[in-house]
Amino acid sequence: MLKKFVSIVNAINKWVGETAMWLFIPFTLLVAIDVFQRRVLNHPWYYVDITVQLMSALVVLGAGYCLLYDGHTGMDVLVTRFSEKTQRIIRMVLFVFFVACLVPLLWGVTKDTWEAVMVREAQTTALGLPIYPLKILIFLGVLLFFLQGIAKFIEEVLFFLGRSGGDR
Numbered sequence: 001m002l003k004k005f006v007s008i009v010n011a012i013n014k015w016v017g018e019t020a021m022w023l024f025i026p027f028t029l030l031v032a033i034d035v036f037q038r039r040v041l042n043h044p045w046y047y048v049d050i051t052v053q054l055m056s057a058l059v060v061l062g063a064g065y066c067l068l069y070d071g072h073t074g075m076d077v078l079v080t081r082f083s084e085k086t087q088r089i090i091r092m093v094l095f096v097f098f099v100a101c102l103v104p105l106l107w108g109v110t111k112d113t114w115e116a117v118m119v120r121e122a123q124t125t126a127l128g129l130p131i132y133p134l135k136i137l138i139f140l141g142v143l144l145f146f147l148q149g150i151a152k153f154i155e156e157v158l159f160f161l162g163r164s165g166g167d168r
Contacts, residue, residue, distance in 0.1 A: 002154050003163070009151040010068055013144055017065020020058055027054040046127045053134045060141030064148040088156045095153045102146045113139040 034047035066072055079087050115121075116132040123129045 002158060006151045006154050006158075009064075009144075009147045013064035013068045013148050016144060017062050017068070020061035020065070023054050023058040023061075027051055027058065030054070046125070049123060049125050049127045049129050053129065053131075056134055057137045057141075060138045061144075063141055064144035067145060067148045067152065088159055092153060092156045095149065095156075098149045102142070102149065106142050106146055109135075109139050109142050 030047045030051045034045065034051065037047075038044045079090055082090070113132075113135040116135040119132075120130065121132045121135070123131050
């Protein structure tokens, strides 16, 4: 049951991360167009609003993927000096801090997203883009990041129980 949960969370974060990576292409193109119009044509446009939303979505949707492949900054300089078993114990202890940070974040993001959806919140900029779709993506990204943290913790527990974790 736990292995199945880990495998499902890993698969979802892998798919979401690999899909979100494609947001980098329109993001880069819009930034290049914006720079060209501002610097060469001296005619600024409102690409900044769109690029902020694209980059926000890219970062938050990639968080779980990054955690899946151990891409987040850790205490590797200190931890790698210990045995694998000790490293896993350290990661399990640090999971308490992960939960202590992510639970309030998830709670706040959930409330903010709900309120944004209820009022169909939009940006107060010239374009007035709807912001509630981005807030939904932020909620999903934080949720997937949290679930990936739980999956990583379960993998550590399964290691100590003599079983392997989920598939990457």
